[in-house]
Amino acid sequence: PGTAAVGMGWALLGVGLLLAVYTLLRHGLRSAPRPRARPELRGRTAIITGGSSGIGLATALELARCGARVILATRSARRGEAAASRIRRETGNNEVLFMHLDLASLRSVRAFASTFLRQEPHLHLLINNAGVSAGGTTEDGFSLPFQVNHLGHFLLTQLLLERLRSCAPSRVVIVASSAHCAGRLRPESLGRPPPGLFSTFQDYCDSKLANVLHARELATREQGTQVTCYAVHPGFVNTSLFRHAPLWLKPLLLPLAWLLFLDASEGAQVVLDCATQDGLEPLSGRYFTDCGPRLPWPAGRDDRLARALWEGSERLVGL
Helix, strand or coil, X not given: CHHHHHHHHHHHHHHHHHHHHHXXXXXXXXXXXXXXXXXXXXXXXXXXXXXXXXXXXXXXXXXXXXXXXXXXXXXXXXXXXXXXXXXXXXXXXXXXXXXXXXXXXXXXXHHHHXXXXXXXXXXXXXXXXXXXXXXXXXXXXXXXXXXXXXXXXXXXXXXXXXXXXXXXXXXXXXXCCHHHHHCCXXXXXXXXXXXXXXXXXXXXXXXXXXHHHHHHHHHHHCCCCCEEEEEECCCCECCHHHHHCCCCCHHHHHHHHHHHCXXXXXXXXXXXXXXXXXXXXXXCCCEEECCEEECCCHHHHCXXXXXXXXXXXXXXXXX
C-alpha cells in the first residue's frame, strides 16, 4: 500500500506539472488581445453569414453590443435561433434575428436575398464569414468548400449590392485566410475539386485565394460608390472549421489548437476592425491581419486573375 500511495503521489505530481507547463506555454506563447473601442452602431444593419458559432457569433455579439441590428444568416434554424436568443439576452439588444441561409445551395442564397430585401429596408455591413474545410459536392454540382467559401458569398454579395449602395457608406468584410498562400486558381476549372491526394486541402486554399481576389476586384468595381470591401485573415482560431479533419489528425490538431490558436472572440477583432474602424475607405480591397493591412501572397495581388475569377464566378452562378 505504501508503494502504491507513493506511485499515486508521483503520478498526481506529474499531471500537475504537465498542467502547469501547459498553462505557462498557452499564456506565454499568446499575447493578450488589446482592448478596442467600438463606435455606436444604432440604426445600422449587419448581416453575418455563419453567425451562430465561432468567429461569426463573436462578431455578432460585439456588433449587437454596439447597438446594430444584426441578422444571423446561417444554415441550422435550431443553432441560429439559439444564438440570436443568447445575443439578445447578453446584450439587451432585441434587434438580433436569425434568417435561414445555406451557402451550399444557390437556390437558398437567392431565397435569402429575396426575403431580406423584402423585409429589411437597410444594409450597411455584409460580413461573409461562413466557411467549411470538408470535401464533397453541392446540389449545384460544385465543390463544397469552393461554393460555401466563395461562390455562395459571391452571389449573395451581388444580390445585395444595390441595397449596400443605397445605404452607403457601407462595407463588405470577407473572412479569408493566410491559407491563400497555397491557392492555385485555374479559370477554366473553377468550381471543380482539384486532383491529387490532398484535394480537399487544396480546394480550401483555392477558396481562400478566391476570397482575397473577390475583395480586390469588388473594391475596383465599386470605386466611387462608397461601398468598400476588405479581406481578413483572423489568425489561427480554435473554431469548429476543422471538425472534418481526418480522425488520425485530430489527436495532433486538438492539443495544438488549444495551446496556440486564438479564441473566437480574439479572432473576431480584426473582422470588427474592418467592419467598424473609421478611415479605412482608402484601403478598400486590401488584405488585413491583426497587424493591419498586409500584402497578400503574389497570387492574391494578380489583377488579371481577380478579373477572370469574377467573370467565371458570374457565369457559374448564372448572373
